[in-house]
Amino acid sequence: GAGVSQSPRYKVAKRGQDVALRCDPISGHVSLFWYQQALGQGPEFLTYFQNEAQLDKSGLPSDRFFAERPEGSVSTLKIQRTQQEDSAVYLCASSLRAGLRTGQYEQYFGPGTRLTVT
Amino acid sequence: DQQVKQNSPSLSVQEGRISILNCDYTNSMFDYFLWYKKYPAEGPTFLISISSIKDKNEDGRFTVFLNKSAKHLSLHIVPSQPGDSAVYFCAASARGSQGNLIFGKGTKLSVKP
Numbered sequence: 001g002a003g004v005s006q007s008p009r010y011k012v013a014k015r016g017q018d019v020a021l022r023c024d025p026i027s028g029h030v031s032l033f034w035y036q037q038a039l040g041q042g043p044e045f046l047t048y049f050q051n052e053a054q055l056d057k058s059g060l061p062s063d064r065f066f067a068e069r070p071e072g073s074v075s076t077l078k079i080q081r082t083q084q085e086d087s088a089v090y091l092c093a094s095s096l097r098a099g100l101r102t103g104q105y106e107q108y109f110g111p112g113t114r115l116t117v118t
Numbered sequence: 119d120q121q122v123k124q125n126s127p128s129l130s131v132q133e134g135r136i137s138i139l140n141c142d143y144t145n146s147m148f149d150y151f152l153w154y155k156k157y158p159a160e161g162p163t164f165l166i167s168i169s170s171i172k173d174k175n176e177d178g179r180f181t182v183f184l185n186k187s188a189k190h191l192s193l194h195i196v197p198s199q200p201g202d203s204a205v206y207f208c209a210a211s212a213r214g215s216q217g218n219l220i221f222g223k224g225t226k227l228s229v230k231p
Contacts (some may be wrong), residue, residue: 004161013141033218042122042207042221043162056216091161095217107219109154 002026004110006092012116015083021077021113025094031077033107034067035091043091049075082117089114119205124222131229136148137195139225144189150225152219153182153193154197156205165206166193199228 004026012017019027025032031050035043036059046065051072060067064083069075079086093107119186122126123142149170155164168175168182168191175182179195195202207228209219 031217035219035221040223042209042223043219045223048218050216058220059218063208078153093161099156106164106167107217109163111159111161 004092004094005109006090006110006113008113009111010114010116012118015084015117016081018078018080019082019115021079021090021115023075023077023092023094024094025073025075025092026108027073029094029096029104029108031060031095031097031107032069033093033095034075036061037089037091037097037112039088046077046112079115082115084117087115087117119144120222121148122208122209122220122222124225125221128226131198131227133200133229133231134197134212137183137193137198137227137229138206139160139193139206140196141191141193142189143191143210143220145210145212145220146189148220149213150211151178151182151190151191152209152211154207154209154221155202155203156207156224169172177188179203188199197226198227200229203227203229212222 018058034046037043045059047067049069064080085109089112091112093109095107152167153165156162185193205224207224210224
């Protein structure tokens with residue numbers, strides 16, 4: 001079956017441009033996570049959705065970052081006025097279940113979008 | 119400060135031998151630990167996990183050991199195969215969280231034929 005897909009796979013943006021990154025989770029997966037992975041680092045949590053509700057956005061680095069999942073399936077991560085420090089791979093993951101034990105359910109990751117801000 | 123630490127950036131092992139990847143953590147609220155494997159240009163793939171109520175979990179060639187008193191876990195791969203060459207991430211989930219994972223920086227494993 002289809003896994004998690006992300007588009008575009010690569011994005012080059014000039015400093016100050018807005019970008020939108022798309023994630024298509026596995027069909028029926030309730031939980032959706034966004035992570036940011038800088039070069040040489042592990043993924044870092046950005047935000048979490050349970051269906052269409054954004055329950056945790058504590059990892060978003062600034063108010064230039066905005067995420068939505070309006071119908072509880074596809075999600076978009078938007079970055080306004082991109083800066084060089086936003087250059088990273090943005091990973092989306094989905095999980096079948098939700099709740100306090102969400103961490104105990106396997107998260108399936110997409111291939112990521114590599115964002116380069118010049 | 120890093121809550122999940124993988125202190126070895128790289129590890130090289132001969133095919134057929136054991137690979138041991140280590141991970142330390144600082145947050146006593148972590149109650150679930152996972153290992154992910156990542157190939158270049160792909161997303162991380164789940165490998166194996168362990169709950170904090172256990173000290174060992176085994177799946178084929180992969181075994182994860184958890185030492186809660188030392189806040190340490192390790193992943194053993196026996197026997198190692200060239201296809202195991204990848205970056206391995208240790209991750210943890212905290213009790214009461216929504217399930218977001220805290221990752222280490224990863225260890226690049228190279229298995230030489």
